[in-house]
Amino acid sequence: xxxxxxxxxxxxxxxxxxxxxxxxxxxxxxxxxxxxxxxxxxxxxxxxxxxxxxxxxxxxxxxxxxxxxxxxxxxxxxxxxxxxxxxxxxxxxxxxxxxxxxxxxxxxxxxxxxxxxxxxxxxxxxxxxxxxxxxxxxxxxxxxxxxxxxxxxxxxxxxxxxxxxxxxxxxxxxxxxxxxxxxxxxxxxxxxxxxxxxxxxxxxxxxxxxxxxxxxxxxxxxxxxxxxxxxxxxxxxxxxxxxxxxxxxx
Amino acid sequence: xxxxxxxxxxxxxxxxxxxxxxxxxxxxxxxxxxxxxxxxxxxxxxxxxxxxxxxxxxxxxxxxxxxxxxxxxxxxxxxxxxxxxxxxxxxxxxxxxxxxxxxxxxxxxxxxxxxxxxxxxxxxxxxxxxxxxxxxxxxxxxxxxxxxxxxxxxxxxxxxxxxxxxxxxxxxxxxxxxxxxxxxxxxxxxxxxxxxxxxxxxxxxxxxxxxxxxxxxxxxxxxxxxxxxxxxxxxxxxxxxxxxxxxxxxxxxxxxxxxxxxxxxxxxxxxxxxxxxxxxxxxxxxxxxxxxxxxxxxxxxxxxxxxxxxxxxxxxxxxxxxxxxxxxxxxxxxxxxxxxxxxxxxxxxxxxxxxxxxxxxxxxxxxxxxxxxxxx
Numbered sequence: 001x002x003x004x005x006x007x008x009x010x011x012x013x014x015x016x017x018x019x020x021x022x023x024x025x026x027x028x029x030x031x032x033x034x035x036x037x038x039x040x041x042x043x044x045x046x047x048x049x050x051x052x053x054x055x056x057x058x059x060x061x062x063x064x065x066x067x068x069x070x071x072x073x074x075x076x077x078x079x080x081x082x083x084x085x086x087x088x089x090x091x092x093x094x095x096x097x098x099x100x101x102x103x104x105x106x107x108x109x110x111x112x113x114x115x116x117x118x119x120x121x122x123x124x125x126x127x128x129x130x131x132x133x134x135x136x137x138x139x140x141x142x143x144x145x146x147x148x149x150x151x152x153x154x155x156x157x158x159x160x161x162x163x164x165x166x167x168x169x170x171x172x173x174x175x176x177x178x179x180x181x182x183x184x185x186x187x188x189x190x191x192x193x194x195x196x197x198x199x200x201x202x203x204x205x206x207x208x209x210x211x212x213x214x215x216x217x218x219x220x221x222x223x224x225x226x227x228x229x230x231x232x233x234x235x236x237x238x239x240x241x242x243x244x245x246x247x248x249x250x
Numbered sequence: 251x252x253x254x255x256x257x258x259x260x261x262x263x264x265x266x267x268x269x270x271x272x273x274x275x276x277x278x279x280x281x282x283x284x285x286x287x288x289x290x291x292x293x294x295x296x297x298x299x300x301x302x303x304x305x306x307x308x309x310x311x312x313x314x315x316x317x318x319x320x321x322x323x324x325x326x327x328x329x330x331x332x333x334x335x336x337x338x339x340x341x342x343x344x345x346x347x348x349x350x351x352x353x354x355x356x357x358x359x360x361x362x363x364x365x366x367x368x369x370x371x372x373x374x375x376x377x378x379x380x381x382x383x384x385x386x387x388x389x390x391x392x393x394x395x396x397x398x399x400x401x402x403x404x405x406x407x408x409x410x411x412x413x414x415x416x417x418x419x420x421x422x423x424x425x426x427x428x429x430x431x432x433x434x435x436x437x438x439x440x441x442x443x444x445x446x447x448x449x450x451x452x453x454x455x456x457x458x459x460x461x462x463x464x465x466x467x468x469x470x471x472x473x474x475x476x477x478x479x480x481x482x483x484x485x486x487x488x489x490x491x492x493x494x495x496x497x498x499x500x501x502x503x504x505x506x507x508x509x510x511x512x513x514x515x516x517x518x519x520x521x522x523x524x525x526x527x528x529x530x531x532x533x534x535x536x537x538x539x540x541x542x543x544x545x546x547x548x549x550x551x552x553x554x555x556x557x558x559x560x561x562x563x564x565x566x567x568x569x570x571x572x573x574x575x576x577x578x579x580x581x582x583x584x585x586x587x588x589x590x591x592x593x594x595x596x597x598x599x600x601x602x603x604x605x606x607x608x609x610x611x612x613x614x615x616x617x618x619x620x621x622x623x624x625x626x
Contacts (some may be wrong), residue, residue: 001355029542031528148542155538161522161558164608167525169553170343173287175333176608178314186608200287211559212520214573221312 002053003151006038008072010058010065011092011120015137016083017041017057033151042224053150057059059085059120061092066117066126073127080146081123084136084239088208091136093120093242122242131156134189136206136239142191160211162186163203166194175202182225182235187247188211208240215247254459258452259467259475261438266324266449267298271345271434272464273369278406281337282371283330288316290330292337295371296318302327309416309490309601312610322447325440326370328416329601334370334377334527338401338555339388342552345536346563350545365397369406373434375427376419376600386592387532392412413481417490418601420614424493426598436462439478450478478552490612493599494621502586505620506578514616515574517609523548524603524611525555525580530596533561556580581616 007017021042023030036048054076060066084090095103096119104111123129133146142158143247144227149156159165163185167174175181175197183202185194189210209215215236222232234242261269268338273280274296283290284300290307293300306319315431319326348358373381381402387501388398412421421427430437435458439450450470453459525531535554540547553560556579562569588596597613604612 026542033542033544052305063300080267105379139520144542152544154542155542155584157539159558159561162519164519164521164523165526165553165558167554168523171288171291171332171336171341172607174314174606177312177606178289178316180313186519186523212573214519217517217519221608222530225324239413250409 002033002035003039004047005034006049006051006054006076007041008038008054008056010056010069010086010123011061011089012058012083012085012090014057016039017055019138019140019143021095022054023144026144041244042176050077051075052077053147054079056123057083057086057121058083059092059128060117060131060160062116069123069126072158075076077101078133078150079127080133081129082133082143084134084206084208086123087132088240089122090231091239091241095120096242099236106141112166133158139191141222159190161190162210163188163190163192163194163197164191167190167197169200170194172197175200176221176225178223182222184218184228184235187215187218204235204238205244206239210241215244216249221239251534254453254456256453257471258450259462260453260470260473261311261449261465262465263298263447265296265465265467267593269461270295270298270371270427272461273406274471277367278409279366279565281395282369283325283327289314290316290327292330292332292334297578301599308415309605310417310527310610311604311612312417312607314605321442323440323442324458325410328374328412328419328622330362330475331527331606333527333602335384335529337368337370338381338405339384339398339532340363342550343397345549345551348550349544351447364557365400365404367404368401369408369611370411371408374410374412374600375430375521376421376530376598378407378430378433379426379598380600381407383592383594383596383598384532386451386594392522403620405433409437411437411439411482412485413440413476415485415489418605419489419599420601422492423531424595424597429482431556434458439482441477441481445473446555447599450474473504490608491601491612493517495622496618498585498595499589499626501581501617504624506582508620508623510616510619510623511574511578513619514577514611515572517574517611519609520557520573520576521608522555522557523606523608526553527602529602529605531555556583581613585617
């Protein structure tokens with residue numbers, strides 16, 4: 001039996017599932033290996049579950065999605081969440097630090113049209129997840145590795161270490177040590193290939209915290225390199241705001 | 251007595267340029283220091299013009315800055331972001347690939363690419379020692395690495411004696427510098443004084459003598475020899491740091507339960523930078539990857555570090571789950587159990603681990619604190 005692949009989306013920008021379409025060279029091979037049964041971004045033709053491998057992007061921000069993710073889980077043998085929204089709540093989790101009712105009243109002409117939860121939460125806060133693939137957006141090579149590993153019945157080779165490993169492996173000069181540039185690399189999950197430091201800018205943590213993180217030890221460096229309290233807070237509060245907040249102990 | 255000419259000669263800058271040309275002419279890939287991205291890195295050189303003439307470095311724990319110098323020295327810098335292991339023991343290397351044909355027959359092809367014949371220009375005494383240490387680990391014994399052995403045996407080493415150690419250097423206390431005695435093909439000492447900018451050069455191998463003979467050099471004059479010798483001797487007097495003068499191996503063995511490990515763990519990012527820049531750290535991991543067809547597989551070897559949680563992952567979980575245990579593993583191996591395993595210390599005093607540690611954890615300071623704790 002050809003395994004059935006499904007792609008679903010919750011609150012998100014679609015960029016992570018687009019990564020699947022971006023696998024141009026491998027797409028035909030992939031289509032030969034799996035039956036793409038549900039992938040609305042690619043086709044409006046959908047097939048019924050159960051699905052062997054389900055990829056979910058996006059976070060849970062509405063009561064309807066909280067219910068929907070349970071149904072998706074029930075229809076999926078393996079559920080993999082892809083991207084910062086699905087694994088950490090995404091940029092929309094900034095609401096978790098604020099008052100959503102106030103936002104709603106200020107932003108929308110008819111706040112009563114808006115039906116939303118007070119928080120944006122990762123899929124893993126609602127259902128069991130078999131694997132979380134990080135990134136905003138996810139890395140194409142890592143996505144293929146996850147799918148390939150699933151097809152081979154093995155564990156994906158997705159290291160849990162920091163971006164520093166990738167910088168050193170590709171021979172990038174450390175932007176913090178040599179330039180005094182604030183960088184979240186030492187506390188950020190590898191996977192992007194350390195793109196930003198390779199272009200002389202600091203990592204901004206779009207893959208979220210690495211497997212072992214000592215964020216409090218990094219904060220004094222950000223200060224030294226010119227960030228005040230507000231800068232530091234904003235630096236940490238982007239796509240993985242809630243995950244870094246946990247690491248900061250706040 | 252060596253069976254080749256070891257008489258020191260003198261090269262000027264044009265002579266050094268000729269040296270690079272001669273080595274390239276002999277089919278060698280010349281690698282040396284050059285300025286890139288705000289640092290002096292090691293890279294393949296086409297000509298001696300790419301050397302960091304007039305650039306120096308200002309080093310502190312967790313801090314590296316490139317500085318313009320008042321003179322045109324090309325080698326008055328230390329502890330760059332890479333070491334020679336980048337070339338001898340690269341970060342990623344494919345070991346084999348395998349294909350399955352439609353009949354299910356497997357073909358496994360080992361990777362044996364033609365290795366470049368390197369010439370390393372400007373190998374510091376500390377790094378020369380580091381290469382010798384990696385030789386014991388990777389070129390011999392039970393864990394010989396074919397790729398390393400081939401690259402290493404074909405490499406031509408041009409040592410460069412230290413005349414201006416950095417603020418983070420401590421080779422003297424590790425017994426690995428600032429001068430060199432052996433283990434090189436050619437050794438250079440940069441001399442810059444009123445008589446001009448020149449290099450004292452001497453051969454340390456038959457091939458070194460052969461290369462030297464191809465250059466038009468003058469026999470070294472007394473003044474240049476004396477200046478070179480006194481400058482290197484003076485360098486020994488202004489090391490930026492020193493390891494405590496004691497039996498470090500015994501200290502490591504006695505410090506397994508020290509409280510200092512908790513102190514350093516609170517500061518350590520566990521990012522692994524110290525091990526990745528260390529010229530002797532050799533650990534690798536291997537991974538097997540498959541492609542979507544499931545009919546093609548490859549095995550890759552890549553740098554790993556004991557600061558990675560997965561490094562000690564066994565069935566049931568990682569053996570060293572705390573930063574305390576991982577930092578302790580690194581330091582006690584480097585300075586202690588390395589002796590049992592490979593017959594020497596694993597530290598050469600280059601200072602890279604403290605320069606490139608983002609939070610500036612200083613190995614000499616940590617050892618001093620452990621020593622103090624042990625005696626109190």
